[in-house]
Amino acid sequence: MGFSIIWYLREFIRGEWLKNFFFAKTAPLVDPPYFRGYPALTGKECTHCLSCMMICPTPGAIEVLREGETWTPHIYPGHCIRCGLCVEACPEDVLDVGRVLETQHRDQTEISVRYQVTVKPEACVRCGNCVVACPVNKEADPQLGATGTSANDEVIMKIRNGNLWVIHDEKCTGCKTCEEVCPTDAIAIARVAEGTQEGKA
Amino acid sequence: MTDLLQKLKNAVRSRSIHVAYVDTGSCNGCDIEVLACLSPRYDLEQYGIYVHNNPREADILLVIGCCTPQWEDKLKEVWEKIPEPKAAIAIGNCPVSGCVFNREGGYVNPPVSKHIPIAASVPGCPPRPTEIIRAVLSLAPTIFADYEEKKP
Numbered sequence: 249m250g251f252s253i254i255w256y257l258r259e260f261i262r263g264e265w266l267k268n269f270f271f272a273k274t275a276p277l278v279d280p281p282y283f284r285g286y287p288a289l290t291g292k293e294c295t296h297c298l299s300c301m302m303i304c305p306t307p308g309a310i311e312v313l314r315e316g317e318t319w320t321p322h323i324y325p326g327h328c329i330r331c332g333l334c335v336e337a338c339p340e341d342v343l344d345v346g347r348v349l350e351t352q353h354r355d356q357t358e359i360s361v362r363y364q365v366t367v368k369p370e371a372c373v374r375c376g377n378c379v380v381a382c383p384v385n386k387e388a389d390p391q392l393g394a395t396g397t398s399a400n401d402e403v404i405m406k407i408r409n410g411n412l413w414v415i416h417d418e419k420c421t422g423c424k425t426c427e428e429v430c431p432t433d434a435i436a437i438a439r440v441a442e443g444t445q446e447g448k449a
Numbered sequence: 450m451t452d453l454l455q456k457l458k459n460a461v462r463s464r465s466i467h468v469a470y471v472d473t474g475s476c477n478g479c480d481i482e483v484l485a486c487l488s489p490r491y492d493l494e495q496y497g498i499y500v501h502n503n504p505r506e507a508d509i510l511l512v513i514g515c516c517t518p519q520w521e522d523k524l525k526e527v528w529e530k531i532p533e534p535k536a537a538i539a540i541g542n543c544p545v546s547g548c549v550f551n552r553e554g555g556y557v558n559p560p561v562s563k564h565i566p567i568a569a570s571v572p573g574c575p576p577r578p579t580e581i582i583r584a585v586l587s588l589a590p591t592i593f594a595d596y597e598e599k600k601p
């Protein structure tokens with residue numbers, strides 16, 4: 249029965265079959281809900297802290313530009329890899345993408361940044377240039393010696409007993425002035441970004 | 450009569466798009482996303498897009514990667530082999546900016562639009578299969594519509 253030509257003909261002229269054959273509908277092309285696009289503005293005010301630009305792993309992906317009186321981050325597709333780090337790093341929630349902000353608020357995570365000052369003792373000539381040039385040192389000890397000595401323990405680094413001591417690198421603002429004035433490239437500033445979660449070590 | 454014929458051609462052409470892809474030096478992430486378009490989840494062929502890795506059969510060239518020096522003349526050759534009407538789509542960040550490879554000392558030569566004309570680009574590192582399919586589908590009708598009339 250199933251092999252007769254009449255059976256096939258009957259099967260093929262059924263309205264439903266013809267409709268499916270000629271008016272086949274393709275599935276709609278939808279992005280899955282977990283899809284993370286390009287970070288978009290949430291409308292909150294940007295304070296021009298530049299945390300977003302500093303955390304961005306990709307050169308040329310994000311730029312904070314002045315627009316009249318306010319600052320606005322701009323994302324460049326073609327450079328941005330949609331990692332979402334700028335969204336997490338922004339303290340003001342100016343940007344949002346996918347579920348990043350939602351997850352961040354739920355899990356109470358944040359990214360904190362500090363600077364690590366390292367001195368290569370074999371290259372350092374103990375000239376004290378970095379100590380004198382550092383704007384934080386100048387605030388902490390206005391009576392700073394011209395050779396980098398200081399009677400005060402509030403400075404980031406100082407020369408004592410013919411050696412350069414880094415005492416408070418948590419105060420460093422990452423301006424890298426010291427790197428510029430060092431004659432032997434002995435001092436290096438590294439930015440360390442840490443993800444932390446509220447209540448968890 | 451010619452109108453009707455042209456309409457028929459337009460309709461048929463926009464439902465039968467043959468695609469070739471070429472990797473000019475990428476990390477393979479975008480290649481995997483292009484191949485993912487073939488998987489049952491996205492099922493490229495239901496939209497009338499067919500992958501042939503032969504430029505002679507292709508209508509659209511998907512260019513992946515940041516164009517290493519070895520590819521500069523070869524990419525042009527591949528592009529010239531494609532019969533008219535044709536278009537090239539840059540897939541991923543690499544053909545636009547060079548992405549991770551465009552660093553000091555990197556041996557790459559982006560953007561790819563320096564070497565062949567690029568009609569559209571799908572940025573992303575890598576772009577999603579949905580974005581790739583959407584780009585091909587939205588580009589194809591504009592490239593292929595009324596091709597005979599636009600021909601010089």
Ligand code: SF4
Nearest residue numbers: 304328329331332334
């Ligand atoms: S999503 Fe990632 S790559 Fe894109 S701008 Fe933000 S930090 Fe940079």
Ligand code: SF4
Nearest residue numbers: 294295297298300338
């Ligand atoms: S977008 Fe956020 S992180 Fe970036 S400069 Fe503005 S306030 Fe700072």
Ligand code: SF4
Nearest residue numbers: 382420421423424426
């Ligand atoms: S980076 Fe700036 S603040 Fe930090 S130690 Fe150097 S000069 Fe001082």
Ligand code: SF4
Nearest residue numbers: 372373375376378430
């Ligand atoms: S400026 Fe350089 S060489 Fe001079 S004390 Fe500082 S680290 Fe040493």
